[in-house]
Amino acid sequence: MENNIxxxxxxxxxxxxxxxxxxxxxKNQSVQxxxxxxxxxxxxxxxxxxxxxxxxxxxxxxLNLLSGLDQNLNGIxxxxxxxxxxDWPIGYMFQxxxxxxWLSVKQNVxxxxxQTSAEIELSESLINEMGLSKYMNAFPSELSGGMQRRVAxxxxxxxxxxxxxxxxxxxxxxxxxxxxLRQMLLKLWEQQKTTVIFVTHDLREAIYLSDRILFLSxxxxxxxxxxKIDISRPRELNDxxxxxxxxxxxxxxxxxxxxxx
Numbered sequence: 001m002e003n004n005i006x007x008x009x010x011x012x013x014x015x016x017x018x019x020x021x022x023x024x025x026x027k028n029q030s031v032q033x034x035x036x037x038x039x040x041x042x043x044x045x046x047x048x049x050x051x052x053x054x055x056x057x058x059x060x061x062x063l064n065l066l067s068g069l070d071q072n073l074n075g076i077x078x079x080x081x082x083x084x085x086x087d088w089p090i091g092y093m094f095q096x097x098x099x100x101x102w103l104s105v106k107q108n109v110x111x112x113x114x115q116t117s118a119e120i121e122l123s124e125s126l127i128n129e130m131g132l133s134k135y136m137n138a139f140p141s142e143l144s145g146g147m148q149r150r151v152a153x154x155x156x157x158x159x160x161x162x163x164x165x166x167x168x169x170x171x172x173x174x175x176x177x178x179x180x181l182r183q184m185l186l187k188l189w190e191q192q193k194t195t196v197i198f199v200t201h202d203l204r205e206a207i208y209l210s211d212r213i214l215f216l217s218x219x220x221x222x223x224x225x226x227x228k229i230d231i232s233r234p235r236e237l238n239d240x241x242x243x244x245x246x247x248x249x250x251x252x253x254x255x256x257x258x259x260x261x
Contacts, residue, residue, distance in 0.1 A: 014045035019075035037220035050206035053216030091161035218259035
């Protein structure tokens with residue numbers, strides 16, 4: 001299948017990805033294993049884009065390349081007509097909150113800033129948005145798992161990132177807490193209009209959150225289907241349209257979650 005992925009018309013290109021190959025050395029053999037091959041897509045500024053694919057297909061590898069944590073690839077990742085500036089704010093939220101246990105909630109959020117008065121004020125505002133104003137000086141050990149992830153969301157947005165990368169940030173949470181955090185994430189995204197790349201295994205979550213879903217193949221990973229979500233915002237978590245669209249996708253492409261189409 002030709003992998004010619006184009007962005008929606010009349011929207012400025014933001015993130016442009018064209019990875020010919022990303023490989024890792026195989027320590028047991030004198031060969032390289034390809035994690036990503038012939039992956040091409042672009043994401044317009046301010047779009048909420050979800051990545052869905054089978055376990056081990058290279059989704060986290062892709063996020064590490066997008067964030068600049070890993071720069072060893074054959075291909076290009078750029079912003080419009082140039083490379084992503086090194087001082088460009090990029091947020092990254094992992095599966096675990098990764099809070100510093102010796103720092104308070106406020107300190108965990110401000111640690112990624114220059115701690116100017118404006119940034120401290122924004123940090124406090126975001127913590128309030130997360131419903132944690134009473135826990136401003138609490139330590140992570142005093143918070144529930146869901147509350148810790150609220151702190152991680154606030155920290156991810158405090159620098160007003162141009163690109164926000166999220167690697168299954170709500171995995172293992174119960175449905176009530178997970179839904180609350182999804183709503184909080186969308187509220188901040190709508191305020192800042194950050195470009196979001198969100199990795200998930202949950203197709204219903206992807207449909208609820210995103211403007212668009214990129215489905216990935218088994219490794220070496222590439223984009224096999226680019227799907228636009230035609231459900232107006234704001235969306236309701238209990239909207240039957242979400243399940244209807246999910247069922248239609250699975251009916252049309254029964255093996256898409258396994259990386260086949």
